[in-house]
Amino acid sequence: MKAHIGMTVAALCALSIAIGAQEQDKKFVEARGSVKPVPLPPGGPAPRMSDGHVDLSGVWFSGPTGKANAWSVVPDAPLKEDPVPFRPEAAAKISSMSRTERELKSPGVTCQPVGTPGMWTINPYPHQIVMKPGLYVHLIESDNAWSVVHTDGRPHKKPEDLEPLYNGDQTAHWEGDTLVIDTISIDERTWINQSGWFHSDQAHVIERLRRPSKNYLEYQYTVEDPKVLTKPWTSTWRTYSLGSEDLTENFCTNNENVDQLEKLNQTERQK
Amino acid sequence: MRVTVGILVAMLLAVAPAWAHHSFAAEFDATKCSDITGILTKVAYENPHSYVWVDVKDASGKAVSNTFQLSSPSNLKRGGATYGVLNGSVGKEVLVRGCASRNGEANRYAASFIKLPDGAIQRVGQDVEGIFGTKIWR
Numbered sequence: 001m002k003a004h005i006g007m008t009v010a011a012l013c014a015l016s017i018a019i020g021a022q023e024q025d026k027k028f029v030e031a032r033g034s035v036k037p038v039p040l041p042p043g044g045p046a047p048r049m050s051d052g053h054v055d056l057s058g059v060w061f062s063g064p065t066g067k068a069n070a071w072s073v074v075p076d077a078p079l080k081e082d083p084v085p086f087r088p089e090a091a092a093k094i095s096s097m098s099r100t101e102r103e104l105k106s107p108g109v110t111c112q113p114v115g116t117p118g119m120w121t122i123n124p125y126p127h128q129i130v131m132k133p134g135l136y137v138h139l140i141e142s143d144n145a146w147s148v149v150h151t152d153g154r155p156h157k158k159p160e161d162l163e164p165l166y167n168g169d170q171t172a173h174w175e176g177d178t179l180v181i182d183t184i185s186i187d188e189r190t191w192i193n194q195s196g197w198f199h200s201d202q203a204h205v206i207e208r209l210r211r212p213s214k215n216y217l218e219y220q221y222t223v224e225d226p227k228v229l230t231k232p233w234t235s236t237w238r239t240y241s242l243g244s245e246d247l248t249e250n251f252c253t254n255n256e257n258v259d260q261l262e263k264l265n266q267t268e269r270q271k
Numbered sequence: 272m273r274v275t276v277g278i279l280v281a282m283l284l285a286v287a288p289a290w291a292h293h294s295f296a297a298e299f300d301a302t303k304c305s306d307i308t309g310i311l312t313k314v315a316y317e318n319p320h321s322y323v324w325v326d327v328k329d330a331s332g333k334a335v336s337n338t339f340q341l342s343s344p345s346n347l348k349r350g351g352a353t354y355g356v357l358n359g360s361v362g363k364e365v366l367v368r369g370c371a372s373r374n375g376e377a378n379r380y381a382a383s384f385i386k387l388p389d390g391a392i393q394r395v396g397q398d399v400e401g402i403f404g405t406k407i408w409r
Contacts, residue, residue: 028404031384033350033394068349070342071394073405103297111319125345141345250345254317260298264374 035072039064040241043215046177051133053151054177056209059247060127060217060240067243070124079238084197085230094196100265102196109261111252113145115166115190116183117205117221120238122194127240128247129209129217136172136179141250149181156184164201166190181207192223200227215242297373299340299381301399304370307337307380311365316344316354321395323357323382325367339367339382341395352395356387363388370399 047055063069063076086094097105107114107122114122125141136149153173156162162169168186172179183205192199204224211217217240224232295301309327321341326334341347348354365387369380383396383403398405 027402029384029392029402031392031394031403033352034398034403034405035350068346070346071350071398071403073398073403075405099294099297103294108319125343245349248345248348250318250343252319254315255319256322256340257298257319260372260374260376260379263376264298264372267374 033071035065035067035069037063037065037069037072037074040066040215042213043242044213046211046214049131049133053133053174054179054211055131056129056136056179056211056217057131058129058217059243059245060129061243062124062126062238062240064216064239064241066215066241067245068126079236081236082233084233087228087230090198090228093198097196098265098268100261100268104258104261104265105196106194107191108194109255109257111143111255112189113166114142116147116168116170116186117192117207117223118190119145119147119167120207120219120221121192125250126243126245126247136181139247141247143252144250151179156182164188168205175208178208178210181209183207198228199223199225202227216240217242295381295397295399299370299399300373301370304368304383304400306366307369308364308366309337310334311357311360311363312336314354314357314361316347316357318343318345321347321357323367323385325365335378337367337369337378337380339369339380339395341382342397347395350394352385352393356393357385360385360388368402 049055061067061069063072103109107118119138119140123140123142128139130137130139134150134152136151138147138149140146147167147170149170149172151172151174154171156169156171162185164185164187166187168183170181170183172181174180186199186203186205188199188201190199191197202225206222208220209217218237219240220235220237222232222234223229307325307327309325311323312326313324315322321344323339323341325337325339327337329335341352344354365385367380367385368383370383372379381396383394383398383400385393385395387393394403
């Protein structure tokens with residue numbers, strides 16, 4: 001096993017050295033649209049609603065700039081998170097898929113609703129949160145999806161009333177200044193994130209949102225899923241920053257990627 | 272063996288491109304990129320990806336249509352490649368930096384920039400080659 005890790009680390013080191021050498025030889029192109037990120041200042045304390053709770057309202061972009069960073073020349077560093085404790089059969093199922101097969105099943109390619117927590121984890125575009133006391137409204141650009149959650153800590157629906165939903169059955173409560181959104185009964189067609197992490201009907205997702213200052217929003221999620229994981233897993237906190245743009249329409253209607261990837265998959269299978 | 276599978280899955284999670292609609296590398300080859308010059312004939316400003324088509328003359332002088340996949344309208348308009356900028360260039364000569372499709376389909380590429388008729392170099396896609404100075408996480 002140690003040998004495997006050693007070989008992997010050696011391969012990654014060799015790859016980085018090779019990429020470094022290539023980049024030294026490269027002539028860079030100055031282009032309109034490239035973003036050199038400038039982080040926003042904290043901006044003062046987070047605003048509060050009439051009931052005293054923190055108001056999370058705003059248009060939020062991933063990262064610290066308050067703007068789109070898809071073409072940032074300094075992309076976000078890979079997140080430092082604990083490995084997901086997959087049950088062996090779940091890990092085997094994910095790793096048995098080729099990259100092309102994984103893409104073909106990915107919500108980003110199928111244009112299926114991303115659901116919970118996909119509205120945060122499978123969404124490269126900005127979010128809008130609209131709040132009033134007792135209510136959280138989450139709007140995203142990706143396929144113009146939305147969710148509305150009561151924040152009064154009400155219980156989930158009775159088991160006999162639950163149905164599988166992409167966003168699941170959601171309820172929320174405050175823990176201090178952190179909004180905790182609790183979701184069950186999530187449609188098994190959704191993924192937890194883009195990597196192929198599928199889930200079972202037992203998935204329970206706990207999301208936490210906090211606004212440490214006016215210009216910043218932080219998001220964390222925990223997944224419990226005894227059929228897929230050996231123990232619960234919690235992400236690191238992800239940073240979002242306050243933008244001043246409106247969301248734009250983004251309906252996923254003209255998707256050519258499926259046909260293209262199917263063609264590639266057939267080619268690869270013939271090899 | 273189980274641990275190795277776990278490590279592989281953990282690596283997949285760690286390097287999955289966080290802010291792309293989907294993986295560029297799954298569909299296109301970042302090592303097969305070239306500059307392609309021709310006449311911009313059509314723009315489809317649509318989700319999940321926009322497309323432009325460029326006619327390039329072959330050795331016999333016949334115009335051959337090339338398809339370029341661009342980013343989404345959300346990314347394009349926030350990066351300055353508005354519908355007006357692209358559609359306003361139809362009928363004019365452009366240079367497109369394109370990386371070839373991995374499935375073997377001829378004349379199909381993903382584009383990273385378009386050099387517009389006024390000479391401006393406009394980002395329209397991911398910096399998979401690192402040509403814009405991006406430190407790429409692979």
